[in-house]
Amino acid sequence: MLAGKLFSGKHALVTGGGSGIGAAIAHALAAEGASVSLVGRRAAPLEAMAKELSKELPKASAIVADITSGTECKAMVETARAAHGPIDIVIANAGMAASAPAAKIDAAHWQQMIGVNLTGAFNTVQAALADVTRHPGGRIVFVASTAGLKGYPYVAAYVAAKHGVVGLMRALAVELAPKGTTVNAVCPGFTDTPLLAGAVDTIVSKTGRDAEASRAELAKDNPHGRLITPEEVAQTVLYLCAPSSGSVNGQAIAVTGGPV
Numbered sequence: 001m002l003a004g005k006l007f008s009g010k011h012a013l014v015t016g017g018g019s020g021i022g023a024a025i026a027h028a029l030a031a032e033g034a035s036v037s038l039v040g041r042r043a044a045p046l047e048a049m050a051k052e053l054s055k056e057l058p059k060a061s062a063i064v065a066d067i068t069s070g071t072e073c074k075a076m077v078e079t080a081r082a083a084h085g086p087i088d089i090v091i092a093n094a095g096m097a098a099s100a101p102a103a104k105i106d107a108a109h110w111q112q113m114i115g116v117n118l119t120g121a122f123n124t125v126q127a128a129l130a131d132v133t134r135h136p137g138g139r140i141v142f143v144a145s146t147a148g149l150k151g152y153p154y155v156a157a158y159v160a161a162k163h164g165v166v167g168l169m170r171a172l173a174v175e176l177a178p179k180g181t182t183v184n185a186v187c188p189g190f191t192d193t194p195l196l197a198g199a200v201d202t203i204v205s206k207t208g209r210d211a212e213a214s215r216a217e218l219a220k221d222n223p224h225g226r227l228i229t230p231e232e233v234a235q236t237v238l239y240l241c242a243p244s245s246g247s248v249n250g251q252a253i254a255v256t257g258g259p260v
Contacts, residue, residue, distance in 0.1 A: 005033025136180025223258025
C-alpha cells in the first residue's frame with residue numbers, strides 16, 4: 001500500500017499536531033507514507049487527528065506532553081519510539097502568541113513566550129537528537145514565523161522567541177551537518193489557523209473592529225494580500241524533509257507570498 005511513497009518507513013514527530021499548521025503537516029507526511037507521532041497539551045484534538053490519519057495509515061498516535069519541560073520531552077520521545085520505532089523527522093511546530101505593549105510586558109508574559117516558542121522547540125529537538133542523527137538523512141524543521149525575520153509591534157516577546165528559533169536552527173544546522181542531518185525553518189506570514197483566530201479576537205475586543213475587517217487587516221501584511229493556508233506551509237515542510245533536499249540546510253524559508 002505504501003510502495004513509492006516519499007516517506008515510507010519513516011517516523012515523524014510533530015508537536016502542536018492537533019490543529020492548524022501542525023495538523024496540515026501531519027496530514028502531508030502521512031499521505032506520503034510516514035508514521036506520525038502527534039504531540040500537544042490537549043488529548044482530544046490529538047486523538048481525533050490520530051484517528052483521522054489512521055483511516056489511511058494505521059500508524060498515527062497521540063502523545064500528551066508539555067514541551068516546556070525537558071523531562072516530559074524525553075518521555076514523549078520514548079513513547080513515540082515505542083509506538084513507531086526511532087524518529088527520523090522532527091517538526092518543532094508547537095507555539096503560541098500573546099500581545100502587549102513593551103512597557104506592559106511582565107515577567108510571566110515574557111517567560112511564557114520564550115518557554116513555549118523557544119525553550120519548547122529546543123527541548124523537542126534535543127530529546128530526539130539521538131534518533132534523528134543515528135544515520136544520514138535525518139530531518140529537523142522548525143516552524144518559526146516571519147516574526148523570526150523582522151519585527152512587529154506589540155509582540156516583542158514573541159518576536160524575540162522566534163528570532164531565537166531561527167538562531168537555534170542555524171547553529172544546529174552547522175553542528176549536525178557532518179552527520180547528514182539537515183536543520184531548517186519555515187517562516188509563515190499571517191496564516192489562517194486557530195492562532196490567528198485568537199489574534200483576531202484580541203483585535204476585535206480592543207478596537208471594536210469586526211472580525212472580517214480584522215482578518216483583512218492582518219492579511220494585508222502578506223505581500224499577496226491574503227492569508228497563507230496551513231497546507232501551503234505543509235508543502236514547504238515536505239520539500240525540506242524530502243531525500244532530495246539533503247543540501248538545503250540552515251535556511252529560514254519565508255512562506256508569505258513575497259519578500260519579507
